[in-house]
Amino acid sequence: xxxxxxxxxxxxxxxxGLTVAGSIMKSLxxxxxxxxxxxxxxxxxxxxxxxxxxxxxNDVTFLSKFDLKALVIACNTADSxxxxxxxxxxxxxxxxxxxxxxxxxxxxxxxxxIGVMATAATVRSQAYTRTxxxxxxxxxxxxxxxxxxxxxxxxxRYRKDDIVVTTVLQEYLDQLLVHDVDTIVLGCTHxxxxxxxxxxxxxxxxxxxxxxxxxxxxxxxxxxxxLLKETPGSTRRYYVSxxxxxxxxxxxxxxxxxxxxxAELVRV
Amino acid sequence: xxxxxxxxxxxxxxxxGLTVAGSIMKSLxxxxxxxxxxxxxxxxxxxxxxxxxxxxxNDVTFLSKFDLKALVIACNTADSxxxxxxxxxxxxxxxxxxxxxxxxxxxxxxxxxIGVMATAATVRSQAYTRTxxxxxxxxxxxxxxxxxxxxxxxxxRYRKDDIVVTTVLQEYLDQLLVHDVDTIVLGCTHxxxxxxxxxxxxxxxxxxxxxxxxxxxxxxxxxxxxLLKETPGSTRRYYVSxxxxxxxxxxxxxxxxxxxxxAELVRV
Numbered sequence: 311x312x313x314x315x316x317x318x319x320x321x322x323x324x325x326x327g328l329t330v331a332g333s334i335m336k337s338l339x340x341x342x343x344x345x346x347x348x349x350x351x352x353x354x355x356x357x358x359x360x361x362x363x364x365x366x367x368n369d370v371t372f373l374s375k376f377d378l379k380a381l382v383i384a385c386n387t388a389d390s391x392x393x394x395x396x397x398x399x400x401x402x403x404x405x406x407x408x409x410x411x412x413x414x415x416x417x418x419x420x421x422x423x424i425g426v427m428a429t430a431a432t433v434r435s436q437a438y439t440r441t442x443x444x445x446x447x448x449x450x451x452x453x454x455x456x457x458x459x460x461x462x463x464x465x466x467r468y469r470k471d472d473i474v475v476t477t478v479l480q481e482y483l484d485q486l487l488v489h490d491v492d493t494i495v496l497g498c499t500h501x502x503x504x505x506x507x508x509x510x511x512x513x514x515x516x517x518x519x520x521x522x523x524x525x526x527x528x529x530x531x532x533x534x535x536x537l538l539k540e541t542p543g544s545t546r547r548y549y550v551s552x553x554x555x556x557x558x559x560x561x562x563x564x565x566x567x568x569x570x571x572x573a574e575l576v577r578v
Numbered sequence: 579x580x581x582x583x584x585x586x587x588x589x590x591x592x593x594x595g596l597t598v599a600g601s602i603m604k605s606l607x608x609x610x611x612x613x614x615x616x617x618x619x620x621x622x623x624x625x626x627x628x629x630x631x632x633x634x635x636n637d638v639t640f641l642s643k644f645d646l647k648a649l650v651i652a653c654n655t656a657d658s659x660x661x662x663x664x665x666x667x668x669x670x671x672x673x674x675x676x677x678x679x680x681x682x683x684x685x686x687x688x689x690x691x692i693g694v695m696a697t698a699a700t701v702r703s704q705a706y707t708r709t710x711x712x713x714x715x716x717x718x719x720x721x722x723x724x725x726x727x728x729x730x731x732x733x734x735r736y737r738k739d740d741i742v743v744t745t746v747l748q749e750y751l752d753q754l755l756v757h758d759v760d761t762i763v764l765g766c767t768h769x770x771x772x773x774x775x776x777x778x779x780x781x782x783x784x785x786x787x788x789x790x791x792x793x794x795x796x797x798x799x800x801x802x803x804x805l806l807k808e809t810p811g812s813t814r815r816y817y818v819s820x821x822x823x824x825x826x827x828x829x830x831x832x833x834x835x836x837x838x839x840x841a842e843l844v845r846v
Binding site: 457477 | 617618619620624625626629725726728729730732733735741742745746820821824
């Protein structure tokens with residue numbers, strides 16, 4: 311089934327997944343995109359696996375009402391615990407963020423010591439450890455739950471000159487540096503906003519954004535399947551399950567000023 | 579109807595309400611308490627009012643299966659948007675946190691300038707402003723959303739020697755100090771853990787904890803109604819809608835080491 315004009319469905323528990331959507335817009339500017347942020351139930355990172363799977367099923371049930379050619383789980387937590395369940399239930403090619411970032415980290419490391427910064431739920435799932443080992447069985451993976459980073463970013467605190475940001479980041483990074491890692495995966499879609507602050511603190515390390523890695527994998531896969539949209543122009547639609555105004559305020563942070571992201575409210 | 583042996587039902591979106599439960603345990607050690615933390619849907623503070631009312635109705639529907647003599651909304655957000663709805667639906671005396679703290683602030687201020695620190699939803703509801711005015715129509719109320727304080731406390735960052743805590747607090751406090759307030763209400767049940775840090779930064783101000791104020795109002799009301807439990811010993815039961823292990827870890831922070839709070843999982 312070839313469907314070049316179909317939508318790329320992207321979902322997350324909230325707004326973090328917009329860094330994935332933003333990376334897709336950059337590398338595939340002609341594609342039609344439907345974004346769904348399940349803001350009524352955010353954050354997923356603190357919920358149980360059963361609960362997260364239930365939410366993810368509802369999210370994709372909503373998105374699958376549209377004509378989708380690909381679905382992107384733009385949330386490390388949902389990817390780590392719900393991807394298998396979603397693949398069983400839906401007949402759409404499903405892309406995550408963990409596999410692309412793991413693949414890139416496995417190829418990038420020189421000393422086979424990789425750190426992963428993520429939410430507690432993603433760390434508990436051990437999804438990065440398993441996936442990185444699948445690509446590089448020599449690698450040692452050190453995963454660290456960094457629960458304060460999402461609230462900091464969502465409150466606009468991600469700049470490298472903010473003592474709050476650098477103190478919290480330095481404490482987290484120290485826990486990875488003791489393991490002599492040479493590569494760090496930002497295993498949460500909020501974290502790419504911290505890229506500058508992290509790079510300033512550890513300028514010699516390779517920092518891999520799961521959002522950029524996911525967009526690059528999607529691009530290559532669409533090319534391989536001959537599914538790239540060929541007509542110019544794109545439709546982008548945004549839906550949230552709660553509080554569209556709050557979404558709009560934060561979308562500017564995640565997508566940049568140039569993209570107008572007005573979200574419609576849906577109940578899932 | 580007199581029911582001295584009945585339970586005091588206490589609910590919150592998560593663990594913050596434990597500071598209210600803890601204050602009740604301190605001032606009314608013989609009372610039977612049922613605590614429900616709706617951890618599947620936390621935090622309420624970022625959700626819409628409609629959604630919060632829906633959650634609160636489910637919470638109290640669960641608690642009302644027990645023989646309750648009083649119900650305490652141990653969550654400023656739920657109190658501010660859902661108390662009226664709950665009073666319409668349930669025939670139980672319902673106590674909040676906002677009225678007790680407002681009453682105390684209205685009596686305490688000398689210059690009639692009162693600051694309120696709370697979640698975004700509580701601030702939007704203007705419940706503190708309205709309630710303080712009801713007790714003191716001369717008072718000017720300055721409310722400030724402090725969205726980073728809950729995540730900081732939940733990550734164990736509340737001590738007065740933590741630069742992250744003091745930097746974030748100082749920025750929030752500065753926004754109230756420009757209004758020359760002499761009294762500040764901690765309008766979120768997480769904030770009493772920050773009492774020391776806040777008092778160190780603004781030692782000359784009156785800081786009012788909504789958790790302590792709520793427990794004191796409940797105590798006086800039970801005495802007036804002749805509803806104090808007279809038999810010694812107490813039953814305390816804890817329920818959560820998600821992740822009881824996480825609840826247990828944090829309960830130590832909120833109730834202190836001496837109280838063993840093991841929660842059972844229920845779906846609401």
